Amino acid sequence: MTLFESAVRPVLFRVGGGDAEKAHEFTLGRLARLGERSRALMRGRFATDAPVEVFGVKFPNAVGLAAGMDKNGVALRSWPALGFGFVEVGTVTAKPQPGNDKPRLFRLRDSEAIINRMGFNNAGAAALASRLEALGPVGVPLGISLGKSKVTPLAEAVEDYLTSYRLLHSYADYIAVNVSSPNTPGLRTLQDKSAVAELLTALAGDTPVLVKIAPDLTEPAIAELLEVCLSHGAAGVIATNTTLARAGLAASDQPRAGEAGGLSGRPLTEKARQVVHFVHTETAGRLPIIGVGGLLTPDDAARMLDAGASLVQLYTGFIYHGPALVRGAARAAAAHRARAEAETR
Numbered sequence: 001m002t003l004f005e006s007a008v009r010p011v012l013f014r015v016g017g018g019d020a021e022k023a024h025e026f027t028l029g030r031l032a033r034l035g036e037r038s039r040a041l042m043r044g045r046f047a048t049d050a051p052v053e054v055f056g057v058k059f060p061n062a063v064g065l066a067a068g069m070d071k072n073g074v075a076l077r078s079w080p081a082l083g084f085g086f087v088e089v090g091t092v093t094a095k096p097q098p099g100n101d102k103p104r105l106f107r108l109r110d111s112e113a114i115i116n117r118m119g120f121n122n123a124g125a126a127a128l129a130s131r132l133e134a135l136g137p138v139g140v141p142l143g144i145s146l147g148k149s150k151v152t153p154l155a156e157a158v159e160d161y162l163t164s165y166r167l168l169h170s171y172a173d174y175i176a177v178n179v180s181s182p183n184t185p186g187l188r189t190l191q192d193k194s195a196v197a198e199l200l201t202a203l204a205g206d207t208p209v210l211v212k213i214a215p216d217l218t219e220p221a222i223a224e225l226l227e228v229c230l231s232h233g234a235a236g237v238i239a240t241n242t243t244l245a246r247a248g249l250a251a252s253d254q255p256r257a258g259e260a261g262g263l264s265g266r267p268l269t270e271k272a273r274q275v276v277h278f279v280h281t282e283t284a285g286r287l288p289i290i291g292v293g294g295l296l297t298p299d300d301a302a303r304m305l306d307a308g309a310s311l312v313q314l315y316t317g318f319i320y321h322g323p324a325l326v327r328g329a330a331r332a333a334a335a336h337r338a339r340a341e342a343e344t345r
């Protein structure tokens with residue numbers, strides 16, 4: 001057991017009487033207030049230097065923080081100190097919005113899983129732009145995830161994404177187009193090939209644009225989407241978002257299975273890896289992939305890279321295993337890379 005698992009996690013899981021969102025806010029607040037000395041100590045313990053270059057961006061290591069953890073970018077200086085080689089903030093929307101009613105975030109502990117129906121609660125693209133302007137460089141590559149404002153009709157989605165893009169792209173090393181959250185009504189229909197084509201055309205520019213996809217798409221639907229990504233200049237694919245499926249839950253977590261929202265963590269590991277494998281083989285490796293979904297151990301990260309990912313991201317694994325997992329995954333990625341290079345020699 002790591003120190004995080006034996007001492008920190010039990011405390012965090014008791015915050016707010018066990019309310020997962022209160023624990024999240026508490027942790028983010030603490031991380032946002034960390035001083036440089038604490039960050040330097042953590043950096044010494046958790047940061048891994050194992051550089052990789054993907055879609056023209058240099059990453060200090062291959063393990064990133066997945067979207068949704070720090071939607072408004074409030075703790076940006078702390079994530080690199082916890083070992084992350086890149087950070088994806090957001091999803092942000094053109095208009096600030098409160099998200100869905102609470103409770104909307106649930107831990108399913110025995111399954112090492114989470115169900116969330118946050119609904120893009122965020123302070124809006126303009127607020128994030130001001131924060132990033134004041135903050136200056138973060139120290140690691142920054143991805144910014146964009147979504148559609150709930151009040152904007154689907155027919156006006158492209159303009160909504162474009163509004164956020166114009167405010168934010170100059171701060172981003174890459175833009176993630178989130179068309180795969182299950183928690184904004186109709187959003188996933190934007191994964192249709194004509195919608196993705198329109199979005200990619202509108203957001204074309206110097207900043208790499210990646211499309212984040214759902215694990216629940218059929219293979220033919222993914223194949224269609226990949227064709228559009230290849231023909232419309234997408235820099236890569238992020239696979240995957242949370243799932244609407246409920247397979248793989250421990251019996252003790254069944255009472256929670258009926259909560260609406262997206263499921264992440266261990267029940268998603270295999271599915272996300274299959275999607276990454278499919279994307280990799282279908283595109284013959286031509287589209288870089290950020291693999292995300294159910295990475296709970298360093299070995300899970302290595303297997304995601306085996307399946308064809310160039311980079312990986314963590315969300316649920318970080319909640320259950322803390323920064324030692326970031327370090328372990330970054331080391332596993334470095335070892336994976338060294339092996340792959342040795343094989344091609």
Ligand SMILES: Cc1cc2nc3c(=O)[nH]c(=O)nc-3n(C[C@H](O)[C@H](O)[C@H](O)COP(=O)(O)O)c2cc1C
Pocket residue numbers: 066067068069071090091105114116118120145178181212240241242263264265266268292293294295313314315316317
């Ligand atoms: C509470 C929560 C909020 C999330 N919010 C977002 C989001 O705003 N945008 C997004 O693209 N993905 C979001 N995700 C999905 C994660 O980025 C990730 O794709 C998914 O959880 C699978 O990875 P994991 O199993 O490591 O958690 C969220 C996930 C969780 C658990």
